[in-house]
Amino acid sequence: MAAHTQGSPRRVLITGGAGFIGSNLAARFMQQADAHVTIFDDLSRRGVEHNLAWLRSLPAGQAFRFLQGDIRDAVQVAEAATDATEIYHLAAQVAVTSSVVEPRTDFEVNALGTFNVLEAARLSQRHPLVFFTSTNKVYGGLETVPVHVEGSAYQADDVEFRGAREDTPLDFHSPYGCSKGAADQYVRDYARIYRLKTIVFRMSCIAGPRQFGNEDQGWVAHFLYSVLAGRPITIYGNxxxxxxxxxxxxLVDAIDLARLNLDVTAGEIYNLGGGMQQAASVAQMLASIEQQTGIAPLCNYDEARPGDQPLYISDIEKIKAATGWSPRKNLTEILSDIEAFWDHNRELIGTVHAPFGQAAPPTQPTADVLANEVAS
Incomplete structure (x- = not known):
């Protein structure tokens, strides 16, 4: 099974393509001669206009098209997807806390937005692949895995535990878990009923360059930036x-390999994360950051947030077996790459990164950047 006719150009649509994962995925596809990339994004996430500028600066930077639009608007989504042979649906409301504060927005972006993408694909004459980024939050609090405290981390009581598998019972906690879970199940059903080629990744914590984290989402980058900037960190829970x-x-490697192995991966769901070898507690990660930077984190503690799992580790054996994929970069390398991004973009990150609920200093005006994107 193939997403497009062998030898024909790939028309790639990435919703949320200006974001952290989307821009990294776009950069990868822009290096592939057969891919024609379109990014669809509403630019609501703080700092993402700088990701577009970065993509334009790459050797293949004039090769992608940018469409500013709202994933909640079915007409805009359908128009963006008209010629697509592959749709990578990354546009989302990505934070549990924000979903509790604004559940309607969370539902409309995550559930309705995904429905709009699926309908666009169903009605398309191109029969595109639909790749969807789901979340570990569809497994709720993971109550099926009893835990105990061991040192500075929760550990599974079962010594044979190797991570959550794809057959772990679904148990949506928080509005975010519900909206992403509904979207996740809609993708599965559209594969069954309408024979769409779909792939779902239920992802754990993704980190790396171009992540403008805050305490609501992107916690690894948020912790490291806060330490480097001398800002206090709020720890929710213990x-x-x-x-x-x-x-x-x-992650981008895994997405590309899943695309290249559609005869195996189409219609499937995969848990994606670092696995047992790359698991760490909040406290352990703070200790690693202190060891790397030589700076002691300034920490405050608050109550645990709703829907926060005490322990979540992905069992990644299914995606390994299907594609031959395996993580290459360990936790030390992840922190090093984020710190290198900080070193080269310190002023930019300073204008973008701020604790959740606080306004960051204003970014540079984006009119020129956006005008260039729309004109190209």
Missing amino acids: GRQVRDILHVDD
Whole structure:
């Protein structure tokens, strides 16, 4: 099974393509001679206009098209997807806390937005591949995995635990979990009923360059930037919560390999993260950041946030078996790459990065940047 006729140009649409993962994915596809990339984004995320400028600065930077639009607008989505042979649906409201504050917006962006993408694909004459980025939050609090405290981290009681598998019971906690879970299930059903070629990645924590993190989302980058800038960090809960962390380059590798193995991956769901080897608690990550930077983090503690799992680690054996993929970059390399991004973009990050709920200093005016994007 192929997403397009062998030898024909690939018409690639990336929704949310100006964001952290989307811009890294776009950069990869822009290096591939057969790919014609279109980015669809509403530019609502702080700092993403700088990702567009970065993409334009690359050797293939004039090769992509930018469309500013709203994923909630079915007409705009359908028009953007008209010629697409591959749709990578990354546009989303990405934070649990924001979903609690504004549940309607969360629902409309994540559930309705995904429905709009699926309908555009269903009605298209191109029969495009639809790749969807889901989340580990569809597994709720992971109550099926009892845990205990061991040192500075939660550990699974079961010594044979190797991470959450794709057959872990779904249990949507928080409005975010519900909206992404509904979208996740719609993608699965459109594959069954309408024979769409779909792939779903239920992702754990992704980190790396071009991530403008805050305490609501992108916590690894947020922690490192805060330490380097001398800002205090708020820890929600006791700091023993464990996540597996994956470098964005490794995620992009996995996406590309899934695309290249559609005879196996079409219609499937995969858990994606760093796995057992790249799991760390909040406290352990702070210790690693201190070791790398030589700066002691300034930490405050607050109550745990709703829907926060004490432990989540992805079992990544299914995606390994299907594609031969495996993570290449360890936690030390992930932190090093984020710090290198800081070193080369310190002033930019300073204008973009701010604690959640606080306004960052104003960024440079974006009119010229956006005019260039729209005109090209």
